[in-house]
Amino acid sequence: MIAFIDMHREKFGVEAICRILGATECGFITSRGYRASKIRPRSARSLRDEMLVEELRRIHQENYSVYGVRKMWHAMRHAGWDVGRDQV
Structure with a gap:
């Protein structure tokens, strides 16, 4: 999901993408969660x-x-x- 947001963030914006995607199979992602995942160290x-x-x-x-x-x-x-x- 993060890769999808990265591909389309310039056109639509992170907040709008997260709002439209809403609850998904792998969980709920917010714009705050997206930004946190970008700075989190890799597992x-x-x-x-x-x-x-x-x-x-x-x-x-x-x-x-x-x-x-x-x-x-x-x-x-x-x-x-x-x-x-x-x-x-």
Whole structure:
């Protein structure tokens, strides 16, 4: 939702977008909540996920980009990453 607001804030404004979106599946966001999310430090999970994406791309390319989820999960564990299949 934050990315959506970032894309359209110049045209419509943050307050108007938050008012129109109102209650959503992932919760209610206000303009105050949006501004707070912009200065809040990134979570440990999002930082780790970013590292995992880079590593997944590297391992996938090393294996000719043919590995599926199961083989990628095994390759990640073989490379020393303790990840679940849902993270692959």
